[in-house]
Amino acid sequence: MACGGAVVQVPNLGFGSQKKFYLQRYKMTQKYSPRYRSIRAVQENEGPRRLIDIIRLIPDASRNYFRSRPRRALFGGISLLGGFYVAQTISLSFGALGVNDVIAAVVCVLLTEYVTRFYYSRPKVTFPIALLNNFKMGFTYGLFIDAFKLAS
Helix, strand or coil: CEEEEEEEECCCCCCCCCEEEEEEEECCCCCCCCCEEEEEEEECCCCCCCHHHHHHHHHHHHHHHCCCHHHHHHHHHHHHHHHHHHHHHHHHHHHHHCCCHHHHHHHHHHHHHHHHHHHHCCCCCCHHHHHHHHHHHHHHHHHHHHHHHHHC
């Protein structure tokens, strides 16, 4: 039933063994499309892949992912807006209830001060630490905006 076949090799991306795909054409009857192709994966055995091997690949893969400046800027903006969202949520939930306002304010100030101390005590700022500082800036900005809303 098979007329011909071709082997397509997919490059190894570091997440598993290299796979070969065999493409086959089948002759079909008139009511089906004349050229259907099926893909069949054949995996070369290198042994079972352990979970720890995959976990060890994550830092290197994320380092390669965040080498691009637009991706770094995108995640920096997402972190900034995430901090703003968390500040608005905390302000809304504790302000509406009127309970534990002082404790929530103390926790917010301590969190902000701890992140500031952590950020400026590092000799070299890495990308995750910069994301944490962006989150803190968005958090502080959100609290200031909420204070201005309450004052008017």
